[in-house]
Amino acid sequence: MKPLLLDPADDLGQQNAKLRRIAEVLIARVEREIGESGPGYVNFQMAAALEEQVRARTKDLDDTLKMLSIANARLNVARQEAEQARNDLFDAIEAVQEGFALFDPQDVLIMCNTRFSAQMPDVAPRLGPGLKFVDYVRMVARSRHLQMDDDATRDEWARQRLLDHRNPQAVFVVGLTDDRWIQVSAHRSPSQGTAVVQTDVTDMVRREREERDRLLDDQARLLRATLDHITQGVAIFDERQRLAGCNQRLRRMLSLPMQMTQAGVDSLSMFGYMRHGERFAPLEGLDELVAWTNAAGRREPLSLALRRGDGAILDVFCQEMPDRGFVISFTDMTAEREAVAAMHHANETLEQRVAERTRELEAARDEAERANASKSRFVASGSHDLLQPLNAAKLFLSSLSHTKLDPDQRAIAERIQSAFESVETILGALLDISNLDIGAARAELTSMPIAPLLRSIDQEFQPLARERGLTLRVIPSSAWVESDPAYLRRILQNLVVNALRYTRHGKVLVGARRRGDKLRIEICDTGPGIPPDRWAEIFHEFVRLDTSPGTPQGMGLGLAIVERACALLDHALELESEPGRGTRFTVSVPMCEGSASFGEPAHDAERRPPPLDDMIVVLIENDDEVRAAMVSVLEDWGTSPLESRDLAGAEALVADVGVAPDVVIADYLLDGDENGLDAIARMRARNGNVPAVIVSADRSTELRARAAQANVTLLHKPLELHRLQAVLQWVKNAAAQKRG
Incomplete structure (x- = not known):
């Protein structure tokens, strides 16, 4: 390998110096060789070419140095500009008011x-x-x-x-x-x-607080507190699609600034802000929501799901209010949806187990969505305290109406009174729906005669029927049923009110038929009827089919409460209707197994039943004070009570009298190992199939089943004396019919 004349490691200046030195030596050598011989001319030619190469490299070096100088100058300018820009940025953010x-x-x-x-x-x-x-x-x-x-x-x-x-x-x-x-x-x-x-x-914030304090009364502030404590984000819009109110959870769920949650903000502005920056995807969900709010006619309830940019899933429910305003609720269902996805993933190895868990999850989700839909429409977790201030206001208005008012003032006072009554009615109905949907309602199923309930319905609604120019007929019944007295009364009241409200002429009939082990309570009217395609719709909240002038205006909540209460009690609800001819609602209630033995006597013209003279009643009660009080009541009714604290004493008294008792009344829990059912069984073994009643605070289904199997009437503590009196009266009438 030939040695290099130049070292590549040298910079251009060093290489140039070496080339100049080489050129000088070669030129000198050429000159000497020219003088000495011909070949020197050739070397001279080579030296000349090498010098030309040195000049070219030198020029390149000069150009490179110039370019480097220019680049350094530009870099210094850029560095100064960057520093100036950074200073300008600091000055800019320092000048920002936020x-x-x-x-x-x-x-x-x-x-x-x-x-x-x-x-x-x-x-x-x-x-x-x-x-x-x-x-x-x-x-x-x-x-x-x-x-x-x-x-x-x-x-x-x-x-x-x-x-x-x-x-x-x-x-x-x-x-x-x-x-x-x-x-x-x-x-x-x-x-x-x-x-x-x-x-x-x-x-x-202070202006908003001052404005809210000026406009809101005690009920509205309580409503605001309730909204801020529920788990859904809630927004309420008026008939002009302007925001009337929302809670803090909505602001956090949707990442809304305060200016977007001020009262009066248009719904389209809020939805437009939600679109900004692709906060939600897919956008089709927002398009459907905007289309629903802009619908010209009546809006059906709308459910849809939106996905936030962070992957969270929000279930949205929209419900129109009677005044064309609407309520929109947002529920974070991310955890539930992730749980469903996890269940599907685990299905590869645990198919049977996951299938069972999935069914449980779907049932829980359906129940939660049903409860959330009701709450999102209007403050599902409200309390009974909302009704207290309204009642006070009504009392103040009543006092005001008795003062000296001019006609205009009196008309205004009457309108305010009517408005408070409407608010009180809708709050009570919404509270019922909320309790039924979220599982706060609890049914107390018990054996009860149907006759007193039908009698109270008759007495309560006859004035309303006369006012409407209608005939209300309630057919009595002697059957006993197993239900919750309060909820069954509410069901029948709402159905009768509904029938009287929409029937313009004719009559309303309330009666009961026995069908197998069920009592079918029917409410029939001669009203306008309901088209079949709207049967399901009438059980929705705030739905009123007949809004024509002259029809009393309700809030459309009665049938929604009826449907939920029947579901709570497990009572079948049926609807039959023919447009132009009338409607029939039927509630099927289980009859008591012992109703064939202990029924409610037919309704008497007298409100008070006749005395129970000459009846021998064996009373087994281990509490001395309770036993003394019961003896006093039974004697007032005309019976001859034989009292004892245990079975042995009762048997001894019956043996002394020498006559079988007409009825046995026993407490369930006695001293020692004794109980009332065993005592009744032994009394019947000695005296025949004597009618008997068990009194207990135990409301378990087990005790109810044992009493029904033994053909014993079960009454719960605290004892309702009118029910015990009705049983004794039936026993006396049955014995008289048997002798006759």
């Missing part, structure tokens, strides 16, 4: 202005580039200037703030001490950094 901070994709603070967290003097001095976001959140959570809710801890606040940070956009309000408030808006940049803007909204 607090501003920028975190990089690793959640490390890049920059912030002096207004950022300035409301927290114990946090602001510790802010600076390099601070991690999690450390910033912990400092804020520990700040003495952070106002905490009564039911939240600082650690819980920090956890929730870190959870919100995962969302691409988050908007929420933070309370500070001294009644100050800031709105925090966090937005994820395309480079996955995070910009946080803090806006002082103290004046806005």
Whole structure:
């Protein structure tokens, strides 16, 4: 390998110097060789060519040095411009009226202005580039200037703030001490950094509070508290599609700024903000929601699902109100949907187990969706206390009406009184629906005669029937049924009111038929009837088929309560109707197994039954005070009681009298190992199949089944004396018929 004349490691200056030196030596050598011989001319030619190459390399070197100089100059200019831009950026964010901070994709603070967290003097001095976001959140959570809710801890606040940070956009309000408030808006940049803007909204919050305090009465404030404590996000819009109110959970679920949740905001503006930044996908769900709100006619209830940008799934339910306003609720169903997905994934190895768990989950989901739909329409978790202030207001209005008012003032007072009565009615109905849907209602099934209930229905609604110009006929029945007296009464009341309201002429008939082991209670009317395609619709809330003038206007809640109460009691509800001819509702109630032996006597013209003279009643009760009180009652009724604290004493008394008793009344729990059912069995073994009654505070199905199997009437404590008197009267009448 030939040695190189130039070392590649040398820079261009060194190489140029070497080339110049080589050229000089070669030129000198050529000159000498020209003088000595001919070949020197050839070498001279080579030297000349080499010099030309040196000149070219030298020119390239000069050009390169010039370009490098220009590049260095441009780099210095760019560096100065970048520094100026950075200074301009600092000046710009410092001039911003809001607090501003920028975190990089690793959640490390890049920059912030002096207004950022300035409301927290114990946090602001510790802010600076390099601070991690999690450390910033912990400092804020520990700040003495952070106002905490009564039911939240600082650690819980920090956890929730870190959870919100995962969302691409988050908007929420933070309370500070001294009644100050800031709105925090966090937005994820395309480079996955995070910009946080803090806006002082103290004046806005205070104005909103003052406005709310001026307009809202005690009932509305309680309604607001209820909305803020339910698990759904709720928004209520008026007939002009303007926001009437919403709760804090809605703002957090939808990441809405305060200006989007102020009263009077148009629904389309809110939906448009939800579209911004692709917060929700797919957009078809929002399109369907907008189309529903803009529908010209009556809006049917709408259910749909929206997916947030962070993957959370929100179930949306929309319900129209009677005044064309509407309520929209948002329920976070992410956990339920993730559980369903996990169940399907586990199905590969645990198919049978997962199938069972999936059915349970679907049943729980269906029940939750049904309850959530009712709550989202109008504050499902309201309390009975809502009715108390309304009642007080009605009393004040009643007092006002007895003062000296001019005709205009009296008309206004009457309108206010009517409005309060309407609110009281709808709140009571909504509370019933809420309790039935969310499982708060509990049925107390018991054996009961149907006659007193039918009699009270007759007496209660005859005035309304006469006012409407209708004939109300209630046919008495002697059957006994197993139901909850309060809920069964409410079912029949709503059905009768509904029949009287929509029947313009003719009659309403209430009666009962025995069909196997069921008593079918029927309410028939000669009203306009219901088209078959709307049978299911009438059981929805706020549905009224006949809104023509002259028809008394209800809220459309009666049949919704009837359907839910029948489902709670497991009573079958049937509907038969023919347009133009009338409607019949039927409620099937189980009859008591002992109703063939102990029935309710037919309704007498006298409200008070005749005395029970000459009846021999054996009373077995181990509590002395209770036994003495029962003896006093039985004697007042005209019976001859034989009292004892145990079975042995009762048998001795019957043996002394020498006559079998007409009826045995026994407490279930006696002294020692004795119980009332065993005592009755032994009394019957000695005296024949004597009618008997068990009195107990035990409401279990087991005791009810044992009493029915023994053909013994079961009455619960505290004892309703009119029911015991009805049983004794039936026993006396049955004995008289047997002798006759």
